[in-house]
Amino acid sequence: MSQYQAFSVELTDNIAHVQINRPEKINAMNAAFWTEIIEIFQWVEDTDAVRVVVLSGAGKHFSSGIDLMMLASVANEFGKDVGRNARLLRRKILQLQASFNAVDQCRKPVLAAIQGYCLGGAIDLISACDMRYAADDAQFSIKEIDIGMAADVGTLQRLPRIIGDGMLRELAYTGRTFGAEEALRIGLVNRTWSDAAGLLDGVLGIAREIAAKSPIAVAGTKQMISYMRDHSINDGLEYVATWNAAMLQSADLRVAMAAHMSKQKPEFAD
CATH class of the missing domain: 1.10.12.10 (Lyase 2-enoyl-coa Hydratase, Chain  A, domain 2)
Incomplete structure (x- = not known):
């Protein structure tokens, strides 16, 4: 298995534990993240020994979303022509969408274990997973509205089918932060645990149960x-x-x- 800059990956008992591994940067999604997640999920697809994926974040937080430095680097590519800039941006957005489409389209179940921050692009990511579970300290926010943009990597397309249209609109329009208790109530997460250690043990237990099936x-x-x-x-x-x-x-x-x-x-x- 390859070494990754933004992830650590382990395969044990037919379960691939895919962990975002940039805790010093609150697991922000840098350029390497977006390419490596496609490679990892292609490996998941190609490896019959993998039956279930558990997706988590190293350290105190799941992920703070897209690395702002990466967004700044895209802006640096702009020229003077609006049409060419638009074409560049559209291509970049479609590339980012492809990263989370790889998660959504994976033929094996993907279980997200969420603690601490789950903000912006991290909501797009967990929306592409089959099931979501949280520690009591989890904090969620569809943050894009606060930086003057519409979320464009899957949240607005996938979440209506998970939490319903009206609730999605409220969270997307306001960008407000909500916790694990509300996430459980609205159906964003299936279950909660009191702390991150219990969360990971619990989610791995569910993954083992699934991995034992045909x-x-x-x-x-x-x-x-x-x-x-x-x-x-x-x-x-x-x-x-x-x-x-x-x-x-x-x-x-x-x-x-x-x-x-x-x-x-x-x-x-x-």
């Missing part, structure tokens, strides 16, 4: 849920019928049925 069944379940964001119920039923016409022939089904009948724990191939 990887074929987990991947199919994620694919069906993701498909339904943009399709009708009838489309989804047609798709799952076609999908399972192949997947129900997997050995995993026989393994699971035999284990259930004998009250044994099933062991699935990667």
Whole structure:
């Protein structure tokens, strides 16, 4: 596994622990972050031994969002022509979007463990995850409005399906900070723990539970849920019928049925 500037990555018991590793910079998302996260999730896709991903931040905070120094470097590339500047900015934004699309489109479940600050671009990131969990000290904010821009890396597109349209509008228009208790109440996070250590232990426990299931069944379940964001119920039923016409022939089904009948724990191939 490659060494990364912005991340540390460990694979244990079929769980890839992907940790943003810039604690001295409050895990701000620098230039290396945006390219490395694509590389990491391509590795996740290509590695059958990885069944679940846990995404966390090193130190006291999950992430303070996009590194402002990186934004300044983009501004330094501007010339005098408005059209060319717009084309440059659009290309940069699409590149950043691709980084979090890699998380969203990963065929394996991605669980976010959030402590401390989760601000701006960090909200975009956790919106691309399957599930989100928080420590009691977590602080969330869709911060882009306070620097005079609309969030453009996925928050405004993904969060309405997670917390609802009205609540997203309030948080995006005001940029206010809210804590773990409210995040739990509005459905942004699934569960909370009292501290960061308990949070990580708890999320890894959920990840182990998922990793013990059939990887074929987990991947199919994620694919069906993701498909339904943009399709009708009838489309989804047609798709799952076609999908399972192949997947129900997997050995995993026989393994699971035999284990259930004998009250044994099933062991699935990667």
